[in-house]
Amino acid sequence: MMAIIKERIPTPERLIEERLQGFMEVNLGYTFELALQEAQRCLQCNPAPCIQGCPVHIDIPGFIKKLRENKEDPKKAVKEALEVIWACNTLPAITGRVCPQEDQCEAPCVMGKVGEPINIGKLERFVADYAREQGIDEELLQEIIPKIEKKKEKVAIIGAGPAGLTCAAELAKDGYQVTIFEALHKPGGVLVYGIPEFRLPNDTIEKELEKLKKLGVEMKTDYIVGRTVTLDELLENYDAVFIGTGAGTPKLPSLPGINLNGIYSANEFLTRVNLMKAYAFPEYDTPIKIGKKVIVIGAGNTAMDAARTARRLGAEVVIAYRRGKEDITARIEEVEHAKEEGVTFEFFLSPMEFIGDENGRVKAVKFMKMKALEERDSKGKRKIVPTGDTTVLEADTVVIAIGKTTSKLLRMTMAKIEADEYGVIKVDEKLMTNIPGVFAGGDAIRGEATVILAMGDGRKAAKSIKEYLEKKANNT
Ligand SMILES: Cc1cc2nc3c(=O)[nH]c(=O)nc-3n(C[C@H](O)[C@H](O)[C@H](O)COP(=O)(O)OP(=O)(O)OC[C@H]3O[C@@H](n4cnc5c(N)ncnc54)[C@H](O)[C@@H]3O)c2cc1C
Ligand code: SF4
Known part of the structure; x- marks a missing residue:
């Protein structure tokens, strides 16, 4: 043996x-x-x-x-x-x-x-x-390609993140005519605008997108559904629709000083650097100015990505988290890499106020010191409570990475789609929304989740769309 x-x-x-x-x-x-x-x-x-x-x-x-x-x-x-x-x-x-x-x-x-x-x-x-x-x-x-039997039915996919891309690939392999409508100028969703190249190089995503094109998927970028075209218009021209619009709207705390210059949501910060290549300004149009000290608030994957990005832009970086070390939600590898790269961690600090200078730019953050109780909350995490003590950390830039929610635009322009109070789209077990023929998956139905769950939804929705279209064809 x-x-x-x-x-x-x-x-x-x-x-x-x-x-x-x-x-x-x-x-x-x-x-x-x-x-x-x-x-x-x-x-x-x-x-x-x-x-x-x-x-x-x-x-x-x-x-x-x-x-x-x-x-x-x-x-x-x-x-x-x-x-x-x-x-x-x-x-x-x-x-x-x-x-x-x-x-x-x-x-x-x-x-x-x-x-x-x-x-x-x-x-x-x-x-x-x-x-x-x-x-x-x-x-x-x-x-695979020569074995695909082309079908006449057309499917529209809204959003080119992992959910939309997977749904598109599965449907194209089944012979359906698939068009993806993507709001940004580049497809990929969080994979291109959020996750930095030091974790996921862009050429990895581009190769995957090439595969989709070879399968016959049409890609329309700079196409905002709800503005450039409405859901109703799509439904007139397509036999089924999949919504994979993610949860790209950042949550920002309503605290004094939140509107000061130098405070970014992690999404804006990462999009500027990853998608707009702000580190190469003025070669690229988008600038980024972060100074010497950056505080990142939060401890998920997004926070680690923002912190490690700021280190690469030359800043000293502190991650401030309101809970303890054991509650960090980021992948272990990212936390280890962040530490190796010189990011420091401050635990049990909850922001209270952003302090500005005479020019309206952030210069410090005031935090409440927190402590953990033995008692657990509904998610099984230790409850945390304020200690009453405060501390102030200096910062030239603050990046807020405390979560994201679904887009308001979608809620405004697709009002017929049933969603919960946070705009998370409601679906049945087949991932169909309340509108027949309109399916949804990924962060749009889960709130913030993971790439693999978004892909799993894309795959499941493709199967349901196929069943739906076959049933429809048999009934006509
Ligand atoms: C910085 C960061 C790091 C992350 N790290 C990880 C990680 O390490 N591992 C992991 O598993 N998960 C990670 N996640 C979470 C993961 O990326 C998401 O769960 C996943 O991308 C969700 O996929 P999606 O297809 O549902 O949505 P998204 O990836 O958000 O894609 C949605 C797409 O829809 C487009 N869109 C939105 N509205 C419209 C509209 N009206 N019309 C047309 N297009 C529209 C958007 O532009 C976007 O391209 C991270 C998230 C972030 C932000
Ligand atoms: S990877 Fe799976 S099959 Fe292999 S040792 Fe682990 S549990 Fe067993």
Whole structure:
């Protein structure tokens, strides 16, 4: 019997000094040899709890087995592994990089009980990256495309984030004529405007978008549904509609000084840098001025992305969080990288007031010091209460990353769609809204969630749309 290797095979990472020079990807991923060593650690459990932990139920031992079985022929190994992954997930290069695996597939991994869980995310990423580098994904796509039977029905997709893109890909593979309407000038949703390139390089997303185009999906950018075209107009011209508009409106606290210059929502800050390339001003039109001291408020993935971005722009960065270390919601890898890159953390601080200078620019933040009780709230988190003590931290810039909600525009212009008080769209178990033929998924129906859940919804909605259109065709 082979000895169990308890520790993970580490993935190479870029040196810290090099990271802070720009926006190059930090984690460099496995080589075939390293991926194979990690794959050898998998126990091939049956039943496999990791599959249950994955929101889209990828056959994880199945794809790992394909890597191991064909170790003498890397191309064959990766092609077969990719086929297994594609059965449930068409964007593995993205999910392999951004999924919170430690809370999903890797959490119940049996290897975690005797040592470290299998590095499922990095293996998934390896398969996707190697397939792309070697043209294996293109080969598979070219095998799929000629088999697609074109259908006459047309489907409109609103929003080109992971939910919309997945729904579009699945419908196009089934032969439907699909058009995506995207408000921004670039498709990708949060994947391009929110998550920075040091975590998810833009060319990874562009390659995925090329695949969609090859499947025949039409992409209309700078197209705001509710303004450029209405939902009713879409319904006159399309047989079904999918809404994947996300939850892109930032939540801002109603505190004194919130309108001072130098206070950004994380969305604006990250969009300026990621999408508008503000770090290269004046070569690009959008400027960003952040000064020497930046305070980021919040401790989710968005907060880590904003903090690490500010470090790359040369600032000292403090993350101020109203709860404790154990309540951080960001992926563990992002927190570790943020610390390595010199971001410091201040816990149990809740903002009370933003203090400005004589020019109306923020110069400090006043915080209430908090403390945790033993009692838990409805989400199982320790309750926190003010201590009565306050503290003031200086700042040239403040970035607020305390959450997002759905767009008001959508609520105003699609008033017929039923939504809850926060604008989160209501759907049935098939992801259909109250309007027949209009489906929705992703953050638009969940509030802020994750990439893989948005993709899972896109896939589920595509299946429901297909059933809906087939039923409609049979009734006419
Ligand atoms: C900074 C940041 C970091 C994150 N990090 C992670 C992470 O590491 N891991 C993870 O799993 N999740 C992460 N998330 C969450 C994740 O990105 C989202 O849950 C996911 O992108 C939701 O996908 P979606 O397709 O529903 O919406 P989105 O990605 O928000 O895409 C919606 C798209 O719809 C478009 N749109 C909106 N309104 C209209 C309209 N009226 N007409 C036309 N188009 C419209 C928008 O422009 C956008 O392109 C992060 C989020 C942020 C903001
Ligand atoms: S639970 Fe872990 S060890 Fe078992 S099959 Fe899944 S990845 Fe492999």
